[in-house]
Amino acid sequence: MTGTGEKGFAQKEDGFTLKDKTTAKDESISLMKQGYVQAYVDFFYITTETTPSEIEPSKQLQEEYKLNKRKKKRFEHTEQNLKTLSECLMSAEDFHRKGQTEQCLEQYKKVAIDFQGKDDYETASYFYKKCLDFSIEDGIIKGEAEAYKGLGICEEKVLNIFYAMNHMETALEKAEEGSLEDLEKQISKDLVRVYQTIAI
Numbered sequence: 499m500t501g502t503g504e505k506g507f508a509q510k511e512d513g514f515t516l517k518d519k520t521t522a523k524d525e526s527i528s529l530m531k532q533g534y535v536q537a538y539v540d541f542f543y544i545t546t547e548t549t550p551s552e553i554e555p556s557k558q559l560q561e562e563y564k565l566n567k568r569k570k571k572r573f574e575h576t577e578q579n580l581k582t583l584s585e586c587l588m589s590a591e592d593f594h595r596k597g598q599t600e601q602c603l604e605q606y607k608k609v610a611i612d613f614q615g616k617d618d619y620e621t622a623s624y625f626y627k628k629c630l631d632f633s634i635e636d637g638i639i640k641g642e643a644e645a646y647k648g649l650g651i652c653e654e655k656v657l658n659i660f661y662a663m664n665h666m667e668t669a670l671e672k673a674e675e676g677s678l679e680d681l682e683k684q685i686s687k688d689l690v691r692v693y694q695t696i697a698i
Contacts, residue, residue, distance in 0.1 A: 521575070521577050521580055522545045522575050522580055525541065525580050525581065525584045526538060526541055526542060526545070528584070529541055529584060529587075529588065532588070534587070534588050534591050536587075536591050536594075537584065537587035537588050537590070537591045540587050540609075541583060541584055541587055543621075543624075544573055544583065544621065545573070545575065545580070547572075547573075549620065549621045549624050550624055551620035551621070551623055551624060552620075552623035552624055552626070552627040552649065552652075553619065553620060553623045553649070553652055553653055553656055553658065553661070554656075554658070555619075555620070555656040555657070555658075556656055556657040556658050558657050559656050559657045569617070570616060570617045570618040571615075571616035571617060571618070572616075573613075573616065573618075583609070586605050586608055586609055587605070587609070589601075589605045590602050590605035590606050590609075593605065594632065597636075599632050599633070599635075599636040599638055599641070600638060600640075600641065602632060603629045603632060603633065603638070603641045603644075603645075606625045606626075606628050606629050606632075607625070607626075607629055607644065607648070609625045610622045610623075610624075610625035610626050610629070610648055613625070614648075614651070614652070614655075617655070619651075619652040619655045619656050620652075620656075622648070622652050623648075623649055623652040623653075626645050626648035626649045626652065627645070627649065629641055629644065629645040629648070630642060630645035630646065630649070633645055639672055639673075639675055639676035639678070640673075640676055640678055640681065642669075642672045643669045643670075643672035643673040643676065643678060643681055643685070644669075644681070645669075646665045646666070646668045646669035646672060647665070647666060647669040647681075647684070647685050647688065649665045650662045650663075650664075650665030650666035650669060650688065650692070651688065653665060654688075654691075654692060654695075659692060659695050659696055660696070662692050663689070663692050663693070663696065666685055666688050666689045666692060667689065669685045670682065670685045670686065670689060673685055
């Protein structure tokens with residue numbers, strides 16, 4: 499451990515500073531005070547690294563994690579990151595309350611994509627599943643197609659190639675059902691890549 503241990507000073511114990519911890523706590527309290535229960539839950543999951551996953555990394559990937567051949571980028575507890583995350587989650591909850599599901603999906607998709615960029619596909623899958631559930635609930639075909647596509651990519655990245663194929667095939671069916679030509683093309687490219695991996 500380094501630093502003075504006083505508030506505002508860098509204190510290296512688990513990779514974060516004392517000031518950053520206080521900021522995370524303050525953001526959590528603020529979400530609860532404002533009545534954002536779901537945003538609070540999701541914020542807590544992310545900042546404590548306890549987000550429930552919708553996917554199970556393959557044994558091969560788990561071994562690579564153990565051997566440090568692969569690593570996830572941790573969510574950095576900077577003040578800016580925490581504020582951006584809490585605002586995104588609040589916006590999603592606001593849109594959901596108002597019945598503006600498409601806008602809600604966009605907010606959750608942003609979070610999912612951010613965690614994909616950190617190679618944290620388990621957390622990304624949690625938010626894609628939220629998108630899928632809300633899309634099914636409100637009959638938004640585009641949302642379903644995009645969510646299945648996202649889940650497929652997450653499964654592909656954790657080396658569950660057959661699960662990836664199943665999700666992407668469902669995504670393509672949904673895109674075709676909704677006559678979403680641009681999305682069909684994107685999903686088809688992903689599917690070709692997955693089929694090639696299976697063939698190899």
